[in-house]
Amino acid sequence: MSVLRDAELATAFDHAARSYDALVAANPGYHAHLRRSARRLGLSGGGPAPRVLDLGCGTGASTAALAAVLPGADITAVDASAGMLRRAALRPWPTPVRFVQSPVERLAAAGVHGPFDAVFAAYLLRNTADPDAVLAQAHRLLAPGGRLAVHEYALSGRAAHRAVWNAVCGGFVLPVATLLGDGALYRHLRHSVVAFDTARQLARRVERAGFERVRVLPLPGWQTGITHTVVARRPFTADGGAGTAARRAGEEAGR
Numbered sequence: 001m002s003v004l005r006d007a008e009l010a011t012a013f014d015h016a017a018r019s020y021d022a023l024v025a026a027n028p029g030y031h032a033h034l035r036r037s038a039r040r041l042g043l044s045g046g047g048p049a050p051r052v053l054d055l056g057c058g059t060g061a062s063t064a065a066l067a068a069v070l071p072g073a074d075i076t077a078v079d080a081s082a083g084m085l086r087r088a089a090l091r092p093w094p095t096p097v098r099f100v101q102s103p104v105e106r107l108a109a110a111g112v113h114g115p116f117d118a119v120f121a122a123y124l125l126r127n128t129a130d131p132d133a134v135l136a137q138a139h140r141l142l143a144p145g146g147r148l149a150v151h152e153y154a155l156s157g158r159a160a161h162r163a164v165w166n167a168v169c170g171g172f173v174l175p176v177a178t179l180l181g182d183g184a185l186y187r188h189l190r191h192s193v194v195a196f197d198t199a200r201q202l203a204r205r206v207e208r209a210g211f212e213r214v215r216v217l218p219l220p221g222w223q224t225g226i227t228h229t230v231v232a233r234r235p236f237t238a239d240g241g242a243g244t245a246a247r248r249a250g251e252e253a254g255r
Contacts, residue, residue, distance in 0.1 A: 003195060004188045005129050006103070012185040013058070014083030019180050020059050021087065023173070029221045034065035034122060037151040037229040040217060041070075041118045049074050050117035053141060055104055055134070056124030060088030062151070063097055066120055071095070076112060078102055104134050107141070115143035122151040126196035135209035142234040148211060150202065150230040157198040161225030165193060168222070199228040206232050 004012055013020075024030045043050050049072045057063045057077035066075055076098045079085050085099050102110035104124070119138040125131040138148055155161050169190040177186035197205060203216045211232035219227045 003192050004184070009127060009185075009188065010080040010082075012182070012188065013079075013081035016177075016180075016182040016185050017059060017081065017083035017087050019182065020084070021061070023176065023180075024061065026172075026176075029219070029223065031061060031065065033219045033221075033223065033227065034062050034151060035069055036219065037122070037149050038062075038065045038069040038120060040229050040231050041120065041147045041149045042231070043070055043073075043118055043147065051115070052076070052118045052120060053112070053114075053116045053138075054078065055119060055121040055138065056127070057088060057099070058084045058123070060091050060097075062120060062122040063088065064091065065122075067094060067097070076100060076116075078104065078107065078110075078112060080104075104128065104137055105130070107137065112141075114141035116141050116146060117143055118147040118149070120149050120151070123153065125150060125152055125202070126154075126192045131197075131205065132209065135206060135211075139210050139234055144234060144236045146234045148206070148230075148232045148234070150206065150232075152196075152202065152228065152230070153193040153226060154197055154199040154202045154228050154230070155193065156225035156228075157200065158225060162194065164222065165226050166190070193226075199230070202228070203230050206230055210234070 050070060051074045052066055052070060054063050054066055054075060054077040057079045063075060063077045066073060072095060078100045080103045082101055085101050089099055100110050100112055119142055125134060128134050155165065174183065174186050177183050199216045203214050207214050212235050214232040217229045217231060218224055
């Protein structure tokens with residue numbers, strides 16, 4: 001099983017950055033699904049712009065989804081791959097986005113500090129050596145009542161969905177990626193999904209990290225049963241964390 005980690009994985013992403021956007025564009029619904037997961041953060045309009053942390057931003061597809069759904073948001077986008085970040089910085093951004101190169105586990109050293117109103121993590125957790133440490137970091141960086149959305153390849157557990165995933169990877173993704181010289185990365189992609197949590201296991205992992213109101217939400221199209229959004233909230237502290245955009249969104253959602 002060819003699963004990459006840490007510096008080895010960052011190097012593979014650096015190499016693949018030049019063709020990454022073209023490959024994901026061939027995935028029906030890829031960008032629409034990211035926008036759907038961004039909406040599932042449940043942040044309301046009006047009031048001060050929310051502070052949003054985009055973990056594992058890659059070439060900026062998840063950042064673009066956040067900017068589209070939350071116009072005016074103060075977005076900090078983080079990735080360990082310098083090559084992916086260079087591609088992200090070339091995009092035309094409607095509002096300034098702060099891009100930071102850093103492993104998620106060392107954000108403080110890179111100058112990334114909370115509190116944030118929301119944390120968005122797309123296709124990140126299964127690529128980390130310690131997903132629990134990443135979730136603990138997200139919990140620390142969120143304001144009381146802050147929202148988390150994990151957009152991830154997390155299989156349903158049904159054999160049919162696993163078979164679809166393996167067929168798509170083996171029949172299309174891997175042959176194309178191998179021609180481009182990025183076979184190692186996309187073999188990692190295939191195996192990392194199979195080896196990672198099911199959607200329900202991922203939800204339980206998020207709960208163990210101290211989040212509440214954890215929900216697993218499916219995504220449509222061919223990725224039904226393959227990709228899910230896990231949404232959750234950091235509990236309010238005793239003082240309620242008054243004044244954050246996340247709390248206002250939570251109050252409005254409960255009406």
